[in-house]
Amino acid sequence: MTSATSRHSGRRVSPVFLGIVAVMVVTGWAVWTDFSASAGLAVFLFVTSAWIVSLCLHEYAHARTALHSGDISVGAKGYLTLNPLAYTHALLSIVLPVLFVIMGGIGLPGGAVFIERERIRGRWRHSLISAAGPLTNVLFAVVCTAPFWLDALDGVPDLVRFALAFLALLQVTAALLNFLPVPGLDGYGVIEPWLSYKIRRQVEPFAPYGLIAVFALLFIPEVNGAFFDGVDAILRSLGVADLDADCGREYYRFWQGENEFCAAVRDDG
Template structure:
């Protein structure tokens, strides 16, 4: 278990990136569903970039704090899921796929934004010792992590929502039935095979850093 000082500092640099990650992820789903004709998220007040409307007290606040203070290698957590009614979509399969992908796309946008901030911060003289450097670093890493994690084809994650649209109806129903066990499958991956998530996450971090032009000495 890390020291209290180390945990508090880590919490301070991860709090903003984590909040941006879960907010943009859920907002991505909400805006995509609304664009494709479903007003459910708007009626629920979720068509917003305000983090307060997406926060889940346990998943967004308590669970990440527990993960940090107990030294869990992944910052686990979640926001309130956005409810959608796909019967309002004009093209069911296409719109379901794009709405599912909009969440991870939101995380990619935040990762790129953090990379630009880090690039200009380093140019202005910010170093690895500074809070801003570490916050933007985690902004890139956490959002790439959330993007990859949510693209796993494990119900009820977004990746499963995409795969489901390409399956025959009976097979899709059987696939969805795995959802109640999804949490335990994900915990097994985190504990026993974290490389499944970590390797593509680090690849995406390096790709974002390269495309944005963050100085290599910054990582």
């Protein structure tokens, strides 16, 4: 009985996660109704809480796929509760991604659930576990952009449109970066099971530095420009105009003051 109770508690949704969802809902309502005295603060709180929710779902997808692939230890580790505080490296999975959004408006890939890979048999299962996280970001981006590509924006406040566009931008950047076949990122985890043992051993020492190398490359103007051109192209294919994402970013950074052009667009809307 104790064992069954323990397994159940290890999969019960955490109050911490429910609290974050509550913040997302309340601030989403504030953005929709323009209830807050500061539109930018409402956008900031809504996008940040929604971004944390997506990070939790990203890690949950890894853990849930691992559970069904043979690693039953993920339940005892608390990974199935959606509690961000249960991750092996909360700094990597929550704190740094949020800081990067605040500082640069880019979706930083997380990486903090420890999967006991030796419990899992089959290369396809290993690949699917790695792919599950960024696929969650893809799904989140599709949901955020649904009003755009479904042409269902009639009656939707401009501020909501801006916030959803910026949130979608974060999801697209996170998915693209995570799918890069770079050691330490999920993209490499997808292909790693198919590589020879010799290659895996040679690459293994570089895994802790893969993400650092990617962001170092993004500081190169030409690489940064090409990357965000690709992000913008994906968003446009989903019906999101550059203006919407740019204004979403401007309102998110409310401490810089309201952007006059975006405010004029919002007033005209």
